[in-house]
Amino acid sequence: MEWTDDGIVLGVRRHGESAAIVELLTRSHGRHLGLVRGGAGSRMRPLLQPGNSVNALWRARLDEHLGTYVLEGTRMRAASLLASSHATYGVTHLAALARLLPERDPHEGMFAMLERTLDDFDSAGGAAIHLVRFELAMLTELGFGLDLSACAATGATADLIYVSPKSGGAVSRQAGEPWRDRLLPLPPFLRAINDEQNCWSEQDLLDGFELTGRFLLRYVLEPRGQGHSDARAGFINAVVRKRAAAIPEGARTGAGEGRASS
Amino acid sequence: MPTAVTGPEIDRLIQLLARLPGLGPRSARRAALHLIKKREALMTPLAGALQVAIDRIRVCETCGNIDTRSPCTVCTDARRDPSIIVVVADVADLWALERAGATNGFYHVLGATLSPLDGVGPQDLTIDALVSRAHDPRVAEIVLALNATVDGQTTAHYITDLLGDANVKVTRLAHGVPVGGELDYLDEGTLSAAMRQRTLF
Numbered sequence: 310m311e312w313t314d315d316g317i318v319l320g321v322r323r324h325g326e327s328a329a330i331v332e333l334l335t336r337s338h339g340r341h342l343g344l345v346r347g348g349a350g351s352r353m354r355p356l357l358q359p360g361n362s363v364n365a366l367w368r369a370r371l372d373e374h375l376g377t378y379v380l381e382g383t384r385m386r387a388a389s390l391l392a393s394s395h396a397t398y399g400v401t402h403l404a405a406l407a408r409l410l411p412e413r414d415p416h417e418g419m420f421a422m423l424e425r426t427l428d429d430f431d432s433a434g435g436a437a438i439h440l441v442r443f444e445l446a447m448l449t450e451l452g453f454g455l456d457l458s459a460c461a462a463t464g465a466t467a468d469l470i471y472v473s474p475k476s477g478g479a480v481s482r483q484a485g486e487p488w489r490d491r492l493l494p495l496p497p498f499l500r501a502i503n504d505e506q507n508c509w510s511e512q513d514l515l516d517g518f519e520l521t522g523r524f525l526l527r528y529v530l531e532p533r534g535q536g537h538s539d540a541r542a543g544f545i546n547a548v549v550r551k552r553a554a555a556i557p558e559g560a561r562t563g564a565g566e567g568r569a570s571s
Numbered sequence: 572m573p574t575a576v577t578g579p580e581i582d583r584l585i586q587l588l589a590r591l592p593g594l595g596p597r598s599a600r601r602a603a604l605h606l607i608k609k610r611e612a613l614m615t616p617l618a619g620a621l622q623v624a625i626d627r628i629r630v631c632e633t634c635g636n637i638d639t640r641s642p643c644t645v646c647t648d649a650r651r652d653p654s655i656i657v658v659v660a661d662v663a664d665l666w667a668l669e670r671a672g673a674t675n676g677f678y679h680v681l682g683a684t685l686s687p688l689d690g691v692g693p694q695d696l697t698i699d700a701l702v703s704r705a706h707d708p709r710v711a712e713i714v715l716a717l718n719a720t721v722d723g724q725t726t727a728h729y730i731t732d733l734l735g736d737a738n739v740k741v742t743r744l745a746h747g748v749p750v751g752g753e754l755d756y757l758d759e760g761t762l763s764a765a766m767r768q769r770t771l772f
Binding site for chain 2: 320321322326332354355356358359360361382385386387388389390391392394397398400401404405408538539540543546547
């Protein structure tokens with residue numbers, strides 16, 4: 310068996326004296342592990358850092374074998390990510406999220422999204438938006454997608470500003486008004502049909518993380534006996550701190566000061 | 572069917588030696604044979620040294636270093652600068668820094684770095700003890716001498732967050748071109764980090 314594919318390094322585990330078992334999220338073969346000979350050595354270590362993109366050649370005698378990888382770096386992001394706290398926390402959290410995907414099951418959409426998210430880690434705010442969207446996409450990919458396209462109560466597609474904590478469906482302003490205290494806010498950048506989907510305030514970011522975090526915990530993590538990683542909390546704190554340092558308090562509370570490429 | 576060549580005692584010795592880093596079954600067999608041949612000159616002193624190590628070696632309750640006493644030799648050295656604590660992931664890193672004579676400060680050994688893949692969380696490291704040491708008024712600087720890996724730097728950022736209310740300067744090792752490194756052979760990430768952290772010449 311043999312194939313070649315693009316991949317992103319999610320994690321590395323030392324195997325014996327000099328080899329390493331490398332976990333990649335590949336474009337067409339999903340989350341896939343393989344042995345890298347010499348992977349524990351100093352020559353390979355810079356390449357085998359989470360977040361780096363590689364071209365992978367996988368070989369095994371039988372399809373169900375672990376197999377061996379021959380890797381060549383195509384985009385070495387890790388070294389540039391190490392400098393900032395939000396980037397290191399973010400990469401760690403993204404790798405932990407990607408690890409929730411079933412092994413050897415292709416998820417081309419998630420691969421493209423992970424690649425785009427990692428490429429846009431320079432700005433803390435932009436990275437945060439990408440991360441919330443990644444968490445939302447992860448819920449969908451695992452079969453627990455939230456329906457944010459129409460109001461769960463009336464079917465309306467306009468003015469969707471809440472999410473039902475029970476069903477995960479969007480709720481319009483009018484239908485949700487009587488239960489506004491119990492509903493979760495739907496930040497503008499997650500609304501499906503909205504020309505302001507790239508604008509956000511700090512509160513929108515926190516609302517986004519609260520929304521995806523709650524459903525990830527309920528549907529994905531708790532059934533597996535897990536909780537949110539420390540890296541997620543570290544990422545949110547780092548983003549909030551950086552935005553606080555960069556933007557005056559008055560501007561932070563107003564909407565629309567941030568912009569992320571979608 | 573292969574027949575046993577040696578008794579179970581020698582087999583056991585070979586099996587244990589094969590567990591050492593750098594030794595496989597074949598080299599463990601050679602080492603065992605060498606020990607047996609040099610029974611008085613090597614095997615007996617080695618067994619004695621191992622027994623002494625078992626009896627006397629302990630982990631320093633202050634910094635996490637390995638020594639025959641606690642607090643360890645480093646922590647009781649009055650010539651060291653009490654204003655600096657160098658944080659390392661492992662005792663091997665502490666020994667490497669001491670070999671290099673790179674610092675005259677005290678150390679703190681975390682025990683590992685944060686790694687979700689390996690299930691290592693903050694509770695598995697000696698971070699609480701470090702935070703408590705950082706609040707000592709004599710300490711002015713915490714140097715985070717952790718690996719330039721995603722795990723190492725995530726740990727560094729995590730510790731920096733926790734030290735926010737301590738009145739200390741938090742620094743970390745520079746990343747860049749190693750001595751003897753040729754630019755042509757460096758990965759682009761290291762090169763761009765070196766370029767970003769360039770210093771006045």
